[in-house]
Amino acid sequence: MSTPPAHPVRTERIGSTLLITLDRPEARNAVNAAVAAGLTGALDELEADPALRAGVLTGAGGTFSAGMDLKAAVRGESPEVAGRGFGGLTEADREKPLIAAVEGWAMGGGFELALACDLIVTAEDARFGLPEVKRGLIAAGGGVIRLPQRIPYHxxxxxxxxxxxxxxxxxxxxxxxxxVTAAGQTVAEALQLAERLGGNAPLALAAVKRVVRAADGASDADAFAFQRGEMAALMASADVREGMTAFAERRPARWTGR
Structure with a gap:
């Protein structure tokens, strides 16, 4: 009897952080339909559980991801999820912070997965690249769009x-x-960073992400108008009252996400 294949995406809860691991080391964690479905499920788990405050995305076997699985693509498999983009991540609407912990290669779609995260921790010897033009393509999973937004144009x-x-x-x-860490240390560093994020108010973290997205390309007037709505919602929340009370009482806040 044959052994069923291992799930290509693993999750592990570490405190208030969900560690998400792309687990196809034999294929350098290339993204096929199964990986895209598994990553979508992991992100849904992160968003749905109020006990989880942040996520860390990494790859098994010393590689983050080699990008799209070209062999699977030739067979007709799609690495995209409808409405959520490449790997179920690059166009997904997420509220909770996600940190990429990059070891080894983050190439093509792998780089684009990292760009879709909110923070990146990298090993000093990791490799980032968008080689699509060498294959007659463009980095259509967010690379062409996001990279010029993150670093200078040239x-x-x-x-x-x-x-x-x-x-x-x-x-x-x-x-x-x-x-930047030594090789093999990115996950530990990213988990520490996620723990720091998780100590902050979850409603405020989500609001920061929404305002940043809404302000991108918007006029100042529109951006501030959107922000006023977010601030009004925060000011009416129990967490704001808890944050102020905790500060006055010199104790850690006990966030409820309400």
């Missing part, structure tokens, strides 16, 4: 037009990474 265009990769330390110099 630097973004160099990566997009040459298709050549950069290492983790250079990625940090460009402003793509929040932390």
């Amino acid at each position: 630097l973004a265009m160099e990566l997009l037009l040459t298709g050549e990769p950069v290492d983790g330390r250079r990625a940090a110099e460009l402003g793509l990474a929040n932390r």
